[in-house]
């Protein structure tokens with residue numbers, strides 16, 4: 206029976222409703238000040254909150270608590286501590302203090318830190334992020350926290366994100382003030398669309414590549430791919446539908462506003478999209494969503510694959526980041542209805558355009574992962590070139606502004622840009638452009654580059670900080686302006702003229718665009734090792750330092766961590782391929798060849814006149830594949846060994862990309878060809894058609 210949604214929604218969350226109901230009113234008031242105005246939390250208040258929170262969590266069955274955080278692995282971490290505390294007479298009480306709520310000291314020395322730990326103290330601590338509500342999961346009270354070193358360096362994904370949100374808020378408040386609006390805080394919001402695959406558990410378990418790397422490293426294409434386009438929005442098959450129902454319910458209990466679900470383009474591919482939320486909360490929720498998907502799928506005989514490219518030849522999975530900025534009652538990327546609202550919108554729009562153009566290289570680093578390299582630029586997701594889609598109408602508006610010419614919009618209104626009549630345009634004519642990395646969709650931007658497995662913190666940290674930088678420049682300029690309106694128009698005009706190159710409404714998948722983008726001077730870093738050096742570009746370090754989001758040392762450490770991560774992933778993939786080729790695939794090919802040879806020999810033993818043409822043909826092809834596989838195994842092993850021996854993380858990553866990946870491709874090509882020839886009973890891996898269509 207379907208759950209009573211209103212009853213279960215948020216039932217496992219220590220949200221404002223629970224706080225209001227259970228906390229003494231003075232405590233609730235000071236906690237609200239912390240939540241909404243960033244005021245520091247008093248330890249007395251924390252003690253009261255902790256005690257109430259513990260009681261509430263115990264009522265839901267919790268016996269432990271954990272500081273739930275996001276180290277540089279990007280995934281979440283938790284270490285469970287019991288509330289239980291023996292009192293010395295053989296009995297125990299359940300304890301949880303304010304100190305334990307606001308601060309934890311995980312022995313976190315084994316997380317990646319990119320050399321930060323060598324220079325700083327070895328241990329870090331976790332600090333409560335009260336703006337993301339605590340929740341109960343698996344009988345554990347989970348407290349969302351940031352993770353920092355004792356000397357203050359960020360060791361996680363959340364700390365810089367929170368800093369960037371404040372940076373943007375501070376500058377956006379200044380701009381709004383100039384428009385006569387007095388606001389306390391401007392939040393950035395995100396609605397992350399999560400794509401994923403569901404395949405049968407038995408198929409997953411039969412493939413070492415899926416188990417160890419999350420993607421298929423071998424596999425000849427299925428006779429049927431996604432060309433009939435019948436999966437997208439198609440009828441959801443029963444076990445997947447049951448999975449989705451349970452997932453929704455579990456997410457709703459955690460206060461996660463899961464809203465839409467549907468089949469995606471590739472066979473076995475699906476998507477879940479929640480309603481947008483404040484960025485840090487939306488990201489916490491997205492990580493929980495990913496965890497729940499993985500946990501719930503096996504109950505239905507399924508496994509959830511969140512890799513960006515589990516199957517070659519069909520679409521991969523993204524995590525589109527629908528981003529905006531808003532006050533408690535106004536979305537700043539909504540064009541509005543009046544000329545003055547239009548003008549305010551244009552200022553924020555201009556800031557985003559300038560930010561994306563000036564920091565495209567940095568933004569590109571946020572989506573640079575070995576998995577996402579398979580997706581970007583593969584004509585199924587945006588290219589590696591960052592450009593902005595604004596839609597025809599908005600483009601006409603900004604072109605009119607930039608060229609001082611009249612704007613003839615759908616309402617056929619003339620405008621005189623010099624004075625007080627401003628362009629009037631509606632927001633609903635924007636169409637969608639799936640090929641664009643950064644698309645305006647009426648009242649928000651959809652950053653389509655992030656991959657399905659990513660933690661969206663990096664992307665949003667960079668986006669927020671870059672936009673904060675441009676808003677700061679604007680505020681500095683406008684605060685001193687004599688005539689505000691004409692100063693704003695001049696500023697918008699200048700921005701559009703200087704950054705027009707980043708706007709592109711056409712098809713981002715074409716070769717022409719790649720050429721055109723090169724002419725425009727837009728960066729096009731096609732793979733992770735090529736993209737990551739932007740993290741240590743002086744202009745990008747300067748940006749992060751200016752807003753106190755990340756220091757030079759923190760940026761350098763992140764660069765090291767990401768480069769090392771890249772090599773580690775490709776290394777695991779290469780070793781997995783070697784093992785599968787040596788232990789599974791070559792023996793399979795040899796068995797089948799032996800069967801064929803025996804058949805031919807037996808036939809010839811009966812009579813030399815019997816044809817063995819078929820056996821001979823097949824044997825010849827298969828033998829060539831086996832030789833190619835065997836040679837490719839040697840080449841791949843050498844490439845791995847040579848890459849590992851290089852002295853720096855950067856050199857290793859480049860070598861893994863330049864030398865190991867092509868060797869992997871060669872091994873796969875030979876093996877996939879053998880798969881198409883080898884007898885089905887001999888091939889040890891479930892085929893693409895079995896995994897994607899026999900469902």
Ligand SMILES: NC(=O)CC[C@H](N)C(=O)O
Pocket residue numbers: 400469470520521522523524580585586587639653
């Ligand atoms: N329908 C879609 O939006 C497909 C998106 C595509 N799967 C991606 O990786 O981004």
